[in-house]
Amino acid sequence: MTQTLEIGAISVMPGEVRRGGIPIGADMYGRERQIPIIVCRGAQDGPVLWLNGATHGDEPEGPFSIFLTLQQLDPQKMRGTVVAVPVLNVEAFTAGTRGDPLDTFSHDMNRLYPGKADGYPTERVAHAHWQAMKDNCDLQIAIHSGGDHSYLAHMIFASDNPPSLELAAAMGPNWTLVFRSGTGGGNPSSQIGALGKAGITVELGGNCRTLTSDFHEVARDLCAGFLNVMRHYGMIEGQAQYAGSWRMGYQIALLAPATGIFVGNPDLPFETPIENGTMLGQIYDLFGDVIGEVRAPQEGVVFGLRAKPSVLEGQWCCFYGVVEETVNDLITRK
Numbered sequence: 399m400t401q402t403l404e405i406g407a408i409s410v411m412p413g414e415v416r417r418g419g420i421p422i423g424a425d426m427y428g429r430e431r432q433i434p435i436i437v438c439r440g441a442q443d444g445p446v447l448w449l450n451g452a453t454h455g456d457e458p459e460g461p462f463s464i465f466l467t468l469q470q471l472d473p474q475k476m477r478g479t480v481v482a483v484p485v486l487n488v489e490a491f492t493a494g495t496r497g498d499p500l501d502t503f504s505h506d507m508n509r510l511y512p513g514k515a516d517g518y519p520t521e522r523v524a525h526a527h528w529q530a531m532k533d534n535c536d537l538q539i540a541i542h543s544g545g546d547h548s549y550l551a552h553m554i555f556a557s558d559n560p561p562s563l564e565l566a567a568a569m570g571p572n573w574t575l576v577f578r579s580g581t582g583g584g585n586p587s588s589q590i591g592a593l594g595k596a597g598i599t600v601e602l603g604g605n606c607r608t609l610t611s612d613f614h615e616v617a618r619d620l621c622a623g624f625l626n627v628m629r630h631y632g633m634i635e636g637q638a639q640y641a642g643s644w645r646m647g648y649q650i651a652l653l654a655p656a657t658g659i660f661v662g663n664p665d666l667p668f669e670t671p672i673e674n675g676t677m678l679g680q681i682y683d684l685f686g687d688v689i690g691e692v693r694a695p696q697e698g699v700v701f702g703l704r705a706k707p708s709v710l711e712g713q714w715c716c717f718y719g720v721v722e723e724t725v726n727d728l729i730t731r732k
């Protein structure tokens with residue numbers, strides 16, 4: 399336990415918090431670039447939890463919820479380690495866009511893990527992150543939101559293995575929608591799942607909710623989930639809370655049937671069961687006529703909706719969930 403823990407370019411002893419980075423090559427000025435990381439290592443041994451924010455550069459909920467979480471931690475009273483990566487894709491975050499605008503060949507960082515040492519620019523960043531994380535990670539939470547175009551309500555995409563489903567359940571009472579996302583796919587959660595570890599992707603928020611109190615509310619909600627996870631695994635003191643049951647199923651992308659202005663149904667509830675055919679939103683042309691409708695394709699739940707009214711035919715309008723089963727044993731499925 400007195401050994402140093404090496405993550406990226408930094409070394410951390412028990413009971414220490416260290417800031418540093420994961421080297422990712424030089425910029426045009428010749429300066430070494432690093433993915434910024436903060437490692438909070440408990441005085442006692444325990445699991446290593448990675449919190450990965452802003453894989454997509456238009457999703458600031460990750461960084462802010464990570465800041466709030468770190469404020470709550472005292473390494474002297476902690477077991478295990480939190481490796482916090484507020485912003486994974488710094489180039490994209492700088493531009494405020496989903497991917498690095500200078501990298502058109504590997505734009506979506508959440509589709510190309512484990513990355514490539516000799517690949518396109520974003521593949522190289524993913525590779526450096528993956529190499530730093532893969533052998534030093536028991537629990538991985540990737541933090542996402544609706545970003546520039548949508549709002550997403552509480553939703554967890556969990557790798558399809560028991561440790562990941564347990565981690566999803568450990569997020570606490572607000573997180574009752576848990577969909578399986580397979581293992582071995584191109585996102586970090588899925589890759590961690592393929593190693594037999596726990597990996598989940600949590601979705602909450604969007605740029606439509608980044609103004610003052612609204613942004614704090616979203617970030618506090620996420621932070622409460624991360625602290626609940628830490629209680630569940632004995633990393634910090636206190637009793638974890640759980641949902642009574644979890645709804646599992648799959649998502650359907652509901653795409654715009656026309657080009658125009660998308661306006662959601664004002665009475666639309668998120669995360670609540672709705673019937674087949676329920677009106678979710680309408681699309682207007684520039685004369686004010688309704689030229690398209692988005693309706694529930696079957697019984698299910700809306701967990702996300704387009705928040706950017708301007709829409710092209712074929713663009714995402716609604717994140718629709720179909721619930722296949724309700725389970726109450728995610729914690730005990732080992």
Ligand SMILES: [Zn+2]
Nearest residue numbers: 454457542543
């Ligand atoms: Zn995202």
